[in-house]
Amino acid sequence: MSHANIDTKSPSWIIGHVETTAGNIPLVSTKLTAIDILGFWRMRWGIRRMNYKVDPGLYAVGSPGPDSPVLVSANYKMSFDILRRAVSSHNTWLVVIDTKGVNVWCAAGKGTFSTGAVLWQIKLTGLQKIAPHGTIILPQLSATGVKAHEVQKVSGLRTVFGPVRADDIPAFLNNGMKATAEMRKVKFGMIDRLALTPVEVKGAFKYLVLLSAILFILGGISWSGFFLERAWRLLAAAGVALLGAVLMGTVITPMLLPWIPGRAFSVKGGQVGLAWALAIFAHNWNFLSGVGLPGITNRIAALLAIPAISAYLAFNFTGSTTYTSMSGVRKEMRLALPAIIGAGIIGTVVFITGLVMR
Amino acid sequence: MGLVYLKDVATLILDKEKCTGCGICVDVCPRGVLAINSKEAFIVNIDLCIECGACAVNCPFNAISVKSGVGCAKALMKNRKGNAAPCCGESSGSKGC
Incomplete structure (x- = not known):
């Protein structure tokens, strides 16, 4: 889906746009509203979970430029919400893959969050033109489906795996894109x-x-x-x-x-x-x-x-x-x-x- | 508090001949199963392995093999023989994170 049709029924979390050489990119809010929080609870109870999606494509947080980091996400709205809330203090691009509304780990296991899907979305959004010096940061849990070295080879953009949890992304970015051993582990508290x-x-x-x-x-x-x-x-x-x-x-x-x-x-x-x-x-x-x-x-x-x-x-x-x-x-x-x-x-x-x- | 599942079941195999010690397997492993020592990967604790396959998929030198799949009773009860596809995210699913 292109962003053109977002304007007709634009979600409340799109708060403007960022102008780029490849057109206007929707700017997203990093604050979650009561409706987003309500969505969390709805998902936890499994109510109408199948259609809790974000349109795939490219989004902006803050005022990103040609060398800003590019975070890749699933299009399950809960994954996307947690990510946009986590990166509030950084100027970043967000590339949303079409995972049919399924979270990162499960989508990678199912094959919808794949090397091909990431490359396809990069191509579709014109990312190479918009962020030619940006680093692509894949969620670590997509590693069961995505070969980072292949994304890097084909896209020509430096590609790394970010931390498991979106909440660790600011620390990861501030740390020169290095994840600590703790950030690499799944928790189950x-x-x-x-x-x-x-x-x-x-x-x-x-x-x-x-x-x-x-x-x-x-x-x-x-x-x-x-x-x-x-x-x-x-x-x-x-x-x-x-x-x-x-x-x-x-x-x-x-x-x-x-x-x-x-x-x-x-x-x-x-x-x-x-x-x-x-x-x-x-x-x-x-x-x-x-x-x-x-x-x-x-x-x-x-x-x-x-x-x-x-x-x-x-x-x-x-x-x-x-x-x-x-x-x-x-x-x-x-x-x-x-x-x-x-x-x-x-x-x-x-x-x-x-x-x-x- | 480290939760560990059954002993001696994981199918993870590391071919030290092919390993170059690049460390990508250590980066992608969500369980800390692998580590690098003197430019070579080694298995720290195989019982921690959940067979997600991230290391095997991302090893540029095909030095790792694992029979990957999901440790999900619901998925395996539906499909006893084959590699069960994750059922999470489907209407009968159990995971929503």
Whole structure:
């Protein structure tokens, strides 16, 4: 897309333009507005995430010239917002690649943030004319898809990898475009992990609804018909256990990740699930006996099914982390998945046995 | 607090014969897996490797090989055999950063 059509519905963060030999380049604000911040939260909950994009092309921050640095970004608006906010104190060019609204790391893995895509956007924007002495700074996490030496060779512009985090760009620029070892590492701190949990919870919601529906049906059904009151009572009692199992796998395990023993996610999640089951027993040893179920089958079912649910959801979190490998996840899938499924099935069978004995 | 995933699984291989010690692999590695010592790269800790492939892609001398892919259970469960494409950023995705 060219910048020509931006004028017709220009986004609020475009605050003017910079004149160059290759035409006017939109000038972007480095301040985020309430709407941008709202967008962050919307994205964290995964609401209409597919269309959170910026038009690809060239943008200016401050008053850049022919030798100003050129920062390359994905066209996911959250990536772009973090970048423009980070470079507020520098005069820079921003080249936005068409990654279909996907963040840098994922787009590089998918192949949309590639050597070809970077070269194409450089050519399209006439960057060689606008910043003939500028250095192209690629986000480090695009390195899985972009060969810096090839971008340099073809474009004729010096090309380097910047830091992992946009927030380190000012320090990187002030340091003669040298990144420290710390700037080169992906982090996965508490805040990073918590930011990812809303989407996990949302993703698990459909399973929660499905399992609740099954509990409801199992609770009400009997040889002599369906009893609504029984169904509600079972759901109310067992639903809390179920909700807890889901939250243990989607929120508590990611949050406490470094402190839970073991390396495999299913092992970590399983332990947290087990702790939840034990907490339920500690609160009420005859858990679910109020709905007329034998205590022993309930306890066995809970000890198997709750850790299985938490372990499965924790295993699902592997893709959201920054420290898992494909070989590792494949190994965990081979070893842990059968155990999780087995525990889930046996737990369900035992629970149903208890219901039949009622 | 360094989070480390499973031991002895990463497929990273460094060919010291081809390495010139240029250091680009050290620059692109987001996990500090590689370092340079007397003009040659070496693997500091292979268990830190997430097989992202950045080093192999950017090595101008093809001195590094790794079976790269994403460490994502959702993607691998969808595609058990092949190199799973990242599913993040799709409607079922999990990552939004």
